[in-house]
Amino acid sequence: MKNNLLIICFILSFKALAQLPHSGNPALNIMKKVLANKADNKITSILNSYQYYSYNKFIVSANSDSISGKIDSIFENKNGKKVFQRLDSTNYELQKYLKNHHLYITEKVSENLYKKGKNKKEIILGSKMAGFKTPLYEYLALDIERFSFYDKIYTVLGKRYINPLTNIGLRKYNFKIIDTVFNKGSEAYVIHYSQRKKKRRVGLEGLLYIDANSFSIQKGEVVLNGAIIVKIVQDYNYLPKYNLWFPNETTITIKKRKDTKDITILGGLIDLSDDDKSEIEYSVVQSVVNNIADFTYIISNTKNFDIKINEPVMITRAASTIEVSDDAANKGSRFWDTYRQESISEKALETYFFIDSISIAKDAERKFNIARKVVKGFYPTKYFDFELSQLVNFNSYEGIRMGLGLFTNHHFSNLFKLQGYTGYGFKDTKFKYHLAGDFRVNKSSNTWVGLGYTNDNNEAGKLEFLFDDTSFTLINPRNINISQFYNYKVYDFHVSADILPNVEAKLKLSNGTYKPLFNYQFFRDNVVYNTYNLTLSDFAVKWTPFSEYMNTPEGKIYVRKEFPKVTGQYRQGFHDVLNGDFSFSQFNIKVEQQFKFVNKSSIVFLLEGGLTFGSAPLSHLYNARPNYSYRNPWLKRFNFSGNNAFETMAFNEFISDRFFSLHGRYNLKPIELSQRFKPKISFITRYAFGTIDKPQHHIGLSFRKMNQGYFESGMVFNGLFKGFGLASFYRYGAYQNDRFSDNLAVKLTYVLNIDL
DSSP: OOHHHHHHHHHHHHHHTTOOOSSSSSHHHHHHHHHHHHHOOOHHHHEEEEEEEEEEEEEEEEEEGGGGOOOOOOEETTTTEEEEEEEEOOHHHHHHHHHOOSSSSEEEEEEEEETTTTTOEEEEEEEEETTBOOOHHHHSSSSSTTTOOOOSSSETTTEEEEOSSSSHHHHHHEEEEEEEETTTTTEEEEEEEEOOOTTSSEEEEEEEEEETTTEEEEEEEEEEEESSSEEEEEEEEEEETTTEEEEEEEEEEEEEEETTOEEETTTTTEESSSSTTGGGTEEEEOOOOOOGGGGEEEEEEEEEEEESSSSOOOOTTTTEEEEEEEEEGGHHHHHHHOOOOOOHHOOOOOOOHHHHHHHHHHHHHHHHHHHHHTTEEEESSSSSEEGGGSEEEETOOOOOOEEEEEEEOOOOSSSSEEEEEEEETTTTTTTEEEEEEEEEETTTTTTEEEEEEEEEETTTTOOOOOOOOOBBEEEEEEEEOOEEEEEEEEEEEEEEEEEEETTEEEEEEEEEEEESSSSSSSEEEEEEEESEEEEEEEEEEEETTTTTEEETTEEEEEEEESSOEEEEOOOOTTTTSOOOOOOOEEEEEEEEEEOOOOOOOEEEEEEEEEEEOOOOGGGBBBBEEEEEEEOOGGGGEEEOSSSEEEEEEEEBBBBSSSSEEEEEEEEOOOOSSSSSOOOOOEEEEEEEEEEOGGGGEEOOOBOOOOOEEEEEEEEEEEETTEEEEEEEEEETTTTOOOSGTTEEEEEEOOOBBBBB
């Protein structure tokens, strides 16, 4: 009987292979068929909707049997002799602990939704994290388990790899049939794939189980063998009613290769290193040394269940790819017993109990919350978060500016928020301040309305949008060089909302007094204005079609910031409304695009522009963001580079009421000269064009039109020493200066921005 079964299997395998085209590599021919049938097998292509629940368990652990449990003898070298010092039971205690505990554990239950024409949506119903009463949202946003073999690009631990199941992948990978098997009652080809040219970069390899009838994926495995060993296994179940294979279970295993350098993964949230290595005394001799990181492994297992196909699905706030229920962290044992796909082990329960008790004793959650807020630019207290960027600043008008800013947090209220700041300039000896209060009127659309008052200074001619840049930096280097400011004292009413998926809108109505703090007067209707009143209405829209964010009890958190980012803003000034002096209309736009490549290089484009019609003072026109001065001797011109600034354009050299600029940047992949020294080289070219009507109405400041086009190009070397780097730019074209030195700019760069 056994021999008969072997013969039958052999005949069926031979028959299956015989059905394939005979030319070329049979495995490659199969992969071409898989690619040709991809649209018929990818669930998001053939289904109108689906809904299922998932249970994820994430464990960090170590095999106790891999660790020597011996009580060690500690000796010290003295005069060439080993002298006994003490007994060390660390290894014994570690092995004993690992027999009954994991190093860490988290669990998550989610409802997963998909509707054609909208983003996938994950609603986290329950989250349980050892040591934390409130979930760590940065972990929930990692997306580690949302992996698909049908994705165009495989993303493994934040690094991008070409999918073998693409036209490019067919050329970049080797394929080989290693078996034909029966998997879940259906015949499948088992195909091994591996990257052809790896060079110094670690390549992917793995297995694909391909259904012999539909050429869909029944099961997939991918392995990354580097300093970190990663294995991803995704299993599919066949749904005969719909004739498709649906993802059933995903298991991701991660471990550090033994004796390799210390590493961090997942954005630094997990550190696979020997924490005690800095404390090693090299005069001390140990007979047994265990590096726990060498034996540590991570397993993330996700099981899908209660799958519903093509049934009505309601997805609200589709741009929020992940939504955390308000009570997700407060689920009881009945909830977890219902949704766990298997009984929780005694070892897992002991892990929760031990880590929770340690966290309480060490006040770990509060300390961790402080750390995660600090890197975002805030220092948290119970009800208020202090804004670190307000602590100290510097510019040529105020000199050193010191201040204090604070925001209420979600512990204060989920319906109200208050914010404010104050600052004092030691050079101009003036206080500035801002106060605002907001009320949430609709949670689903994230709609807030509020009132505010501001007395502060701002750069004249600055292109502004209601959507502020959220990158945190304590000091903006370009501010050091700015000298043309205006003071404004303004009341405002403002509204913000998510009006469509991936479309945010803001409205601001304001009225106040503006005073230039440099030699400038504005001439209009035979009147010269040194100070003027403006009544303004601003409406701005930001469209990020491919970005994704998470809604949490603490607010909106971006999960993935993708490009393009398009921001448009319309401003209207009203004459004789609330004593407004001028009437003008203004249209501003900003388009950001970035292309990332698998070799870690990237290309970035920034298009900015504005049109102004009517009587607008210079404070509300455009200076194109200059960052240069003609100081002598030339070495005095050596200063900090700005962000997307024209490094060879003098301050207020050009003023425009209509302008646009285009910035192009090519970032080479980091040059790995050593483990710590990885400089980054970028090539940059910038172009700007502008013009202005009635320049004679702007009195006291000398400037030019930019209607012949302005060019500059340069190179940037970042990461040379502790965040510092060098940049060099050259000015050319119609506005090139006669002297070579007046066209050359050499700048110091500093990168300490943390993107939120």
